[in-house]
Amino acid sequence: MRTVVASSYTPTLDSGRARRTYGLVRALATFGPLEMVYAAFGDVDVHPAFESIEGLTLHRVERPGALSRLPAYARARFAGVPEPFARGIWPQLGNLAAELATESRAERLIAEGPVAAAAMLPVLSRRPAVYSAHNLESAFRHRLEDDAVPRAAMERFEKLLLSRFAESWMVSPADMRGAAALAPEARLKLMPNVVDVAAIEPVPPRTGERVVLLVADLTYEPNRQGLAFLLEEAMPALWSRAGDVRLALAGKGSAELGPTDPRVEGRGFVPDLGALYAEAGCAVVPLLEGGGSPLKFVEALAYGLPVVATPTAAAGLEVSAGQHYAEATPTGESFARGVLAVLDPQIGNPLGRAGRELAEREYSIEALEARLAPG
Secondary structure, three states: OOEEEEEOOOOOOOOHHHHHHHHHHHHHHOOOOEEEEEEOOOOOOOOHHHHOOOOEEEEEEOOOOHHHHHHHHHHHHHHOOOHHHHOOOOHHHHHHHHHHHHHHOOOEEEEEOHHHHHHHHHHOOOOOOEEEOOOOHHHOHHHOOOOOOOHHHHHHHHHHHHHHOOEEEEOOHHHHHHHHHHOOOOOEEEOOOOEOHHHOOOOOOOOOOOEEEEEOOOOOHHHHHHHHHHHHHHHHHHHOOOOOOEEEEEOOOHHHOOOOOOOEEEOOOOOOOHHHHHHOOEEEEOOOOOOOOOHHHHHHHHOOOOEEEOHHHHOOOOOOEOOOEEEOOOOHHHHHHHHHHHOOHHHHHHHHHHHHHHHHHHOEHHHHHHHHOOO
């Protein structure tokens, strides 16, 4: 089976969105040759993990000038594509992906994310395609400050995508329900976010480590909101009970934080997180807004580390509170109690073991391959 994937981002591993794409491409490549067309931004390099995928051919599309993008932007806005998405459309992306799919007689043509899907709208009359969603954006985008879009406009845009594409892949049961409500006629399939669980060595049973780990791309507003809650409410409440606990932050933007408590350490972007997980007593996912299924949650489960998460963070995963993770409401006191509980190895280690088993079963590349298998 031949596949063509279009992405509006250079293939990297520096964010949850990028890791979503990697897991999907890895799984798709097991079924046959795969062509990936991507929009190149600046001097960002393709991550070697993508280049090592057997059967994958990468096609770089250079950023066109503003004037040459203007007609595509105008058409997209007229069609109902919100401004933050329309300004990212490169017409060559959809056109090249469709041409490659036709030339290679590819069985699957996939738009990875909403911007790539918007770029591909003009070619759908000639070639059916799949929309691979990263989130159900209309569930939360209107509440953000960065490039916020009114909920009604976001719902119209997502309904357009869900209705026009032959099939849409959603990352969580919650997003499946929301998409079905928006576009009852849409053909939907559940394709969760996954990580390479087989390549992750789980941490040994915890023995009382006093480090709380947050892995997050802080260029993404919901992650910044979660970090603010952690620093302003949860950690002070925790330190009032256990002043020796430290907070380690990893991910884009974490090294540029302003002055904070000396018990907070920003590590920046860390390519290999294994050592960080090994020194931590638990991982936290303090999301207050967002959709989909957080890759940082899935990754912590794969490492076998106990996780403390808000209901919002857990809503996109098929996890059970008290079995796979510890749930804490978004108040400082609740989150502090959850962290203190799982730092106790007798409570945290069973959660870590169950989380690893769940990751192997539901959120591994092998599990996604089974979902993607024809028929």
